[in-house]
Amino acid sequence: MADIAIAPRRAKTEIREATAWDQLKHNRNWVGFWFMVPALAFLIFFLAYPLGLGIWLSFTDTRIGRVGAFVGTENYEWLWDDAIFWLSVFNTLLYTFVASAIKFGIGLYLALLLNENMPFKAMLRALVLIPFIVPTVLSALAFWWIFDSQFSIISWSLKQMGLITENINFLGDTTWARICVIFANIWRGVPFVAITLLAGLQTVSPSLYEAAILDGATSWQRFRFITYPLLTPIIAVVMTFSVLFTFTDFQLIWAMTRGGPVNATHLMATLSYQRAIIAGQLGEGAAIASAMIPFLLAAIMVSWFGLQRRKWQQGENND
């Protein structure tokens, strides 16, 4: 009996004598820390540090191959008076709003269509996603060819139909160039919106629609009062991502127009590339890139509130 009474006490003291090494190996917080090291190392060295460095660079006059000095807000003051910068802000906002709105409209419509019962639906859904898989630059090249000034297949078809007599100068005319890049962006973004919204649609129980039909709801009412409210949270998240990636788009524009004609399709991202890397003014380019941050923060806030609302709708703890 005495032995039994003593044994656990001894065990306890042994645990208390755990060395620092044991602590590092078994303490929950330390083990967690060791597991986080690789990911944190990447994110700190190649994401957080450059993010800070970018903001610092925007306050200096750094050029390629030359360390710059602190110049305060000179870069920003200079940009404030720069008509091309403001044009790029306008282009970016126009591009983002028009493309996102249409992507949302067509994406939601396509999701509703794909949610119907029909033959070959699995194959159709797989096909719809292909524009999203193919690298943006490569499909942008296809659009560049489709919108060629002389050999455009669209111009040719319209001429055959007798609708126009002259080739349309798709990427050479400011208005047409804007329409073309927005179209290409929509083309690439619709599959993402459609497939993610489709995933949301499938969580809506059909019994809700049946009940609504028995109550005499029209198809618009069914969409407005059942589908739309149940989809709102996922719409908020999907559209935040869509807006964010449209706003910071670079590759589509660079492959199709490089910002031309007469800067009509320059987005903030392409302008900062042109100023920083091609012209070598790293400080000024960084200032343009940093000017995007407030817009991105606004988009993230929308996402945050979308997620909060979803929490509120679905209850706190059904994890």
Add this chain to the structure above:
Amino acid sequence: MTDLPTSRIDLKAVLHSSAPTVAKDDHSEGMSYLQSVPRRLVTLYLPLSIIVVVLLFPFYWMGLTAIKPDEQLLDLDRFNPFWTWNPTFKHFYKLLFESHYPMWLWNTMYVAVCATILSIIASVLAAYAIVRLRYKGANMVGGLIFLAYLVPPSILFIPLATVVFQYGLFDSPMALILTYPTILIPFSTWLLMGYFKTIPYELEECALIDGASRWQILIKIVLPLAIPGLISAFIFCFTLCWNEFIYALTFLQSTSNKTVPVAIVNEFVDGDIYRWGSLMAGALAGSLPLVILYAFFVEHYVSAMTGAVKE
């Protein structure tokens, strides 16, 4: 943010059925029998086929241009532009044997595979620690990683270029292998966190009682159960790497080091009026590996895409 409620989506259902599984189980067809065939033709099949044709036309056009002989490409009057009766593989031949294209393809593959593997390893460890070790501040770290997902490459490339230069990585594939994970880790960590949450905690408790260390639990219990999640993360990361443009454009200089998207835009675009054939052949050859991969793993791909949004 880490403990957001998650409504699990039946991912097979996303691709293979229209109604949720509820409807499938009781063999009802929903209400579609209420609609007549002509009505469905106008409200469903017509708009759907228009959208699908528009979505797929550029690929048809890309493929057709790649196999058309040069004289047919630019002569729209004598030849029907929508079809060709004498396909040629000249453009592909030129691409594979008279340019650096195979090398660019290899570079892209090499960078994508290395960056993806690095990111998956880092994300598995991070996701497991956040979801299951629940160390102090785990939720906050999860939220920060989500924020990192929202930081776009377009605002990072300028400072990263100087960082890459300082570390002596400029113009080497290592520059891309080390910077791509900043795009991939946040995404795959969130995806894997979702998968790890679905693995019953009891399994791990059993292993802990049997004396397994956290490392053993991760390798022998959690990872084998999370294989679908790992495949999804891998494929999606691989696609993102292949698609990445701005870092590759900024950090690489010499022709032989470039990746496919950058090389095609910079090296193939010259004044030659007959460039279209080889340009489109290059675009097609650069897309094919991804499309083939996608064809085999459609479900994993969709689960990655919707998963990242849902979690």
